[in-house]
Amino acid sequence: MRGDMEWSSIPDLVRAAARRYADTEAVVDGRTRVSYAELGARVDRAAAACVARGIGLGDRVALWAPNSLDWIVAALGAVSAGAVLVPLNTRFKGAEAADVLRRSGARLLFVTGTFLGTSYVASLRRAAAEGTGTAGPLPGLPALEEVVVLADDAPADFRTWKDFLAGGEGVGRAALHARTAHLDGSSLSDIIFTSGTTGHPKGAMITHAQTLRTYEIWADLAGLRTRDRYLIVNPFFHTFGYKAGVIACLTRGATMIPQPVFNVDTALANIAAERITVLPGPPTLLQSLLDHPARDTHDLSALRLVVTGAAVVPLRLVERLRGELGVATVLTAYGLSEASGMVTMCRRGDEPAVIASTSGRAIPGTRVRVAGPAGTPVPAGTPGEVLVDGFTVMRGYYQDPAATAEALTPDGWLRTGDVGVLDAAGNLRITDRIKDMFIVGGFNAYPAEIEQLLGLHPDVADAAVIGVPDARLGEVGRAFVVRRAGAPLTADDLIAWSRREMANYKVPRSVEFVTELPRNASGKVVKGELRRGR
Incomplete structure (x- = not known):
């Protein structure tokens, strides 16, 4: 791994990448192609617009949109202005989005226009109309002062992306640097709300240092390289998409190709046309690529690195990726939002059986143990709850001390709620959720x-x-x-x-x-x- 915390904050990373990889292609979004230098300039412009609108250090800025260049710029711009990013799940209905906006106290929202036939603006407006607040553009969300639509058109009481960016033209580079000088590794970078599949979504608070250190390690263990071409199908609202995708690429100067929704035909076309070398994703995504009847009509030969993770990763999936597609490196990993998205990872050179049957070993700087009902460690080979300790563990759930106390032991270990087994070599196999x-x-x-x-x-x-x-x-x-x-x-x-x-x-x-x-x-x-x- 390079150095020890080469960057003190995410804005530092963005600026360093803009200098170091200036002419390297940073993002390909449809017909739009931007270099790292251009990406840095766009992020500065978005940060300036946030500052001009009064966004201060620690203010929450929400983002409800699919994977795109604009998502990357809006997110990094908000964080570069000192804000705390709150990504919203694109599968949320209006009421679910309004709930997270209300509980996070977001002052600014970036939202897509229409996605998959749904008007997110209309959906949110209907949900917010049920509230009782009077301030801001949406009743029921009094903390929300402005909504910016990532499109060329917006309702009269909202603002277009272009108009929002234009509002920051009076904010100079010196003002931006002065703002980010107040950030350090302990500053919150984001609040990631859990998916809510097992209950009410809760917001895991993660810092700049946690994010940067974790995904420097991820890039190192995965073997991510400068000029790798990375198809990011994992949604940006999820740690796997935003941090193992955008942040990791920034650390190495890899090219990001965001795909807004998984469609196997589109993915195959992108892999061939853009000479994709890196494709992380869940096993179902990889299986659908392998089984597609038109797979052989696409040139997938550039693909060299696949990272996946789930309780179930069939050995034959690993073998087919290596044998049929010639993927040199296939790795599995395990993480959760409350641990900065990463707990364990296989290492390059591990046997296929280890990669398929486990999620690898604890990443540097963390410890993993498996405990019985009383919280005491159990022997290797015995199932129990997976507990995690180390720098990745969240600072707690946002404004939810009761849930935080339930998730964290008095000595700081995170109770994951996952059932797992450790083998003698320290490889973790996730067997289930305790509730399942x-x-x-x-x-x-x-x-x-x-x-x-x-x-x-x-x-x-x-x-x-x-x-x-x-x-x-x-x-x-x-x-x-x-x-x-x-x-x-x-x-x-x-x-x-x-x-x-x-x-x-x-x-x-x-x-x-x-x-x-x-x-x-x-x-x-x-x-x-x-x-x-x-």
Whole structure:
């Protein structure tokens, strides 16, 4: 890893990248191509506009939009003005977005116009109309003073992106540098609200130093290089997209190609046309690329690095990426928002079986242990809750001391809520969420483990398992399965196969075939929807 905290803040990193990689292509967004020098100038302009609008150190600035050059510029501009970034999930409905805006106290919002057929402005206006506030452009959000639409048109009481940027023309470079001089590593850089798949979203507070150190390590372990061409499909509102994407690229001078939504045809076209070398993403994304019938009509030969992460990463997925696509480096990792998005990572040179069956070892500067119900460590090979200690652990949940006390032990260890197993070498295997585990006749059943076993069946493309009530055993498994195209697999076939391949308590007692599993924008299966439909 280069040096020890080469940059003291994210604005320092942006300016250093603009100097060091000035002529290197920084972002490709459709027909727009900007160099690092140009990106630095755009970020300065956005920061100046934030300062001109009265955004001060520590003010929250929210961003509700899909991956794009404008997202990158708005986010880095806000942070360079000393603000704390609050990215909003693009899958949120208006009421969910309004809730996060209200709880974060955001003073400024950058929002997309229409995305996937939905007017985010109209959606937010409807939700905010239910409030009682009178200040600002939206009732019910009194702290929100201005809404900037990342488009050429905006409602009369909002502002266009172009008009917003023009408002900062009177703010000079000296004023910007004076502003960022007040930032240091301990300053908050962002509040990342959790996806909310298991409850009410909570805002994890992360600092500049945590962000910079974590993603310098990520870039080092992944082997990210200057002039790598990085297709960023992971959403920017998520740490995997923003920090393992934008921030990591800034540390190395890699080229960012943001893709606003995952579409396999678009991804294949981008990989071929832009000579993509780096493609992080969830296993489902990679599997769909491999299985696409037109894959062989695209030149994917430049692809050299894939990073993925999930409880279930089939060994044959790793083998196919290496064998069929010739990807030299395939790595798995594990992280969560409360730990700056990164806890463990495999290392280049690890065996395929280690990469597929584990999420690697603790990153430098952190410790991982697996604990029993009483919080005491359990032996290697024994499942328990994953606990994390080190520089990545959040400063707490924003304005939620009760939730913070529940998540952090008195001595600072983060309770992840994930069930995992450590092997003798320190490799972590995530087996499930504590809340997803169910008990079959006294045996703990971990859905992710059962899903991984089901994934070995040649006719199974995807699977999710939940526990359902059973009069005799208390709970049993129910599997939701996506069949491979044309497969004649029946529920009885799969249950019979499962009885041969896994312990009896793990065998699903019922199987429901579906065309796809419900997933959030981070690629995680939303098991709450499966439970509601059971």
